[in-house]
Amino acid sequence: MARIVIASPSEASRTQLSRLLASSGHSVFRICASEGELRRTLTECEDGIVLISGIQPDDIAADFEGHFQFLLIGRPETLNACESPQVFKLNYPCSGNAVLGAVEMLSQLHYMRMPHRRGRDRALVEDAKRLLMTQYRIDEPEAHRRMQQYAMRHGIKMTDYAVQLLQGGSNDV
Numbered sequence: 001m002a003r004i005v006i007a008s009p010s011e012a013s014r015t016q017l018s019r020l021l022a023s024s025g026h027s028v029f030r031i032c033a034s035e036g037e038l039r040r041t042l043t044e045c046e047d048g049i050v051l052i053s054g055i056q057p058d059d060i061a062a063d064f065e066g067h068f069q070f071l072l073i074g075r076p077e078t079l080n081a082c083e084s085p086q087v088f089k090l091n092y093p094c095s096g097n098a099v100l101g102a103v104e105m106l107s108q109l110h111y112m113r114m115p116h117r118r119g120r121d122r123a124l125v126e127d128a129k130r131l132l133m134t135q136y137r138i139d140e141p142e143a144h145r146r147m148q149q150y151a152m153r154h155g156i157k158m159t160d161y162a163v164q165l166l167q168g169g170s171n172d173v
Helices: 011-023 035-045 058-063 076-081 096-113 119-136 140-154 158-166
Strands: 004-007 028-032 048-052 068-074 087-091
Touching (some): 004 011, 004 035, 011 028, 035 048, 068 076, 076 087, 119 158, 140 158
Parallel strands (some): 004 028, 004 048, 048 068, 068 087
């Protein structure tokens, strides 16, 4: 499942979006109140879906192009000011169903864009994530992030790193 990040300077918007997503079974990876906080989160997260309200996403979308799906929720003047072609736009006010429908669409786009592991490779990565979750008392997205970052830093496939972890050959995460 794609990691979802919410970004808005408005506490009411952040809370409303977070509750809406939680009520429909989506987990939110992080909630950001500023553009700087959003940039730090996206650098850490590496890929996913970003719901933005009250922050102009043009520069952020350009900087993280290809890694994230962006949904800008705003009034017509805000949406018209956004020139980035990779930002999906949703007119405010909108229904919860419209937001959830947009999130589902972006989740599908995210899924189609991500590489897919098959059979044994998928099982190895999942087993290694469970090992990390138990060993470090972390949740699944954090275990995935740590494995992904280690693999990227060392120029190896995540599956190869999973094998190392499961064979006890690496404690470095």
